[in-house]
Amino acid sequence: MKKQIEQNVQQLLTQIWKPGDLIIAWKNASLPGHRTPAFLYRKEDIQDIVFDSFCDISLAKYLNERNRQEILPPHFKGKIHIVCKPCDAKSVMQTFSDQQISETLVNLIVVACDGIIDRKKIEKHCDQSIVDMQETDFQILCTDISGKEYVFEKRESWLRKCEDARNCDLPYYYGYYFVGDEKEYRTRLKHRYQTHKKLPQDTMSPKELQQKIHQELSRCIRCNACRNICPACFCSDQCVFDKPKERAKLVENQVTTENTILYHMIRFHHIAPNCTGCGECERACPKDIPLHIFFEYFNRCMEEEFGYKPGKTNDERQKLLSYNLGEDLV
Amino acid sequence: MANKELIYLFPCLAEQRKKVLQEIQKKYPLVQVVPITCAGRFNTSVALKLIHEGAKGVIVLGCEPGDCHYREGSAISERRFLLTKYTLKAFGIEEDRFQALWHKPSDVKKTMADIDLFIERISTFDTKGGSNEKAN
Structure with a gap:
């Protein structure tokens, strides 16, 4: 079953591919159960592409303006073919709507995924x-x-995000190729919808929550892995946490629990309008800090208060940056 | 570095607002006034930093949406201020510590009444001890 999907992806790519194009996909790594991102420029390399339930890395991050410059050779004029899971496709949609890359440059290939393994x-x-x-x-x-x-x-x-089928929804966008049976995929999702999830913010009192957050974030070593892997963080050149000497010093360099709490508070406040809930920050964390209690809360808040779901379409501007006169405020 | 007793007030600098500010400084010496150009230009992570480090509260004074000199300033910021309240709530801090007040710059009575209400509500909260935890 899985092998067939892999073959289908390879077959599709050989049909679409033209000389000068770039393919971003996964390939085998030396360690067991690890898959690394692959950047392929040649037609012979397409056979190396792998897709199974170990492909946990999101490739959407490489489409950002800054990360793109690091991958692409100078004078690149081809197309970028990117292979995605449905949850990563949302992050790609968000990079489109944040105007990081134009839709004409990208060929999006969404693969029917069956849950990724943690x-x-x-x-x-x-x-x-x-x-x-x-x-x-x-x-x-x-x-x-x-x-x-x-x-x-x-x-x-499974990974935590795979348990809730709302993360697996396909985006409203007509420019993508779907590998696999789309009808079967959609019916499979219907059985896994979790209607109402309770978060610690609902069940705990504020003092208990403060204690819990203090306990969890005391492990944080401020390695910035959660920021570097986040597809929604794209101003990496001028980040608030990077150059405190040139701009207002929001967070001290010293690593204490008080400072790390402030760091996460500002980071989540900053990315809330374009966080799609892909869960990459939690996966990348070397200390296993449960960051999902924050971004799941913010996702719900954006949906309830603003009626806006990040990563749903490719052309919706984020609600906190744009305003048309006469529009409803909240 | 936030002072633990203080309440920080960020008024937008419309010209008619000077009268209100004078009265506030007379009545509440513990309110620190930091004037900004427009409420839409206010960086909300500053408010988060102040409250996290132990300030009692943060108020932003702006013009009513639609009356803003920069047209859309207060409209966009109102959405952002709602998000800051949610951020405080997500981290287990009282969301009432942050408030945005929308009034006409010349309306002294209403703004004073609202600030009175805010300070009354805040006085029940105890100060957030940041310094004790830093030692650990």
């Missing part, structure tokens, strides 16, 4: 380091260094 969850259950990791239709098979074998249910070791 490697951290699996590594927790294994005693020693993993040598081999493979998947069947519903299960994952791992082997240790010592030769011990483990079997995991796929459904139980």
Whole structure:
């Protein structure tokens, strides 16, 4: 089943590809269960492309104006073909509507995904380091260094975002190729909708919440990984946290829990209008800080208060930057 | 560095507002006035920083949406101020510590009454101890 999707992606790309184009997709890495981003310029390399439930990295980040300059060769005039999961396609839509890249430059290929696996969850259950990791239709098979074998249910070791099907919705955009059966995909989603989720902000009292946040964020080492991987953060050249000497000093350089709380407060406040809830910041965090309690709250707030869902279409300007006279305020 | 007793007030600098500011400074010596050009230009992360470091409250004084000298300034900022309230709530801080007041610059009575109400509501909150946790 999975192999077929992989073949279909490769077949589609060989048809579309023209000399001078760039393909952004995943390929195998040396470690078991790891997939890395691949930047392909040649037709022979298309066979290396992989898609399975280990492809957890979002590739949408590479379309930003700044990141694009680092990848692309000088005088690049071709098209960029980017392979995406449906949740990453939302981040691509958001880069379109933030005017980071024009739609004419990009060919979006959305792949019907069946849930992505959280490697951290699996590594927790294994005693020693993993040598081999493979998947069947519903299960994952791992082997240790010592030769011990483990079997995991796929459904139980999903990433957190895959449990809620609202993250898997397809965007309202007619310019993408869909690999897989679209009708089947949409009906599959209907069974997984979570209608009302309770967040810690609803259940806890403010003091308990403050204590919990203090406890969790005391682990933070301010490595800036959550900022660097975020597809919604695109002003990396002039970030508030980067050059405190030239502009107003909002956060001190010293790493204390008070400073880290302020850092996360300002960061989430800043990206709330274009956060699509892709969960990359939580995945990239080396200290396993549950950042989802913040961005899920902000996503809900944007939907309830402003009636605006980031990443839904390619041309909706964010509500907090634009205003037309006579429009409703809130 | 925020002073723990203070309430910070960011008024937009319309010319008729001078009378209000004088009266506020007479009545409440603990209110620190920091004039800004337009309420739409106010950087909300400054308010977050002040409240997080222990200031009692932050008020932004702006013109009514539609009356703004820069046309859309107060309209955009009203949305952003709503988001700051949510940010405070998400991190377990009282959302009432931040407030935006929309009044005509010459309307002294109404603005004074609203500021009185705000200070009354804030006085029930205890000061947020930032310094004790820094030592750990």
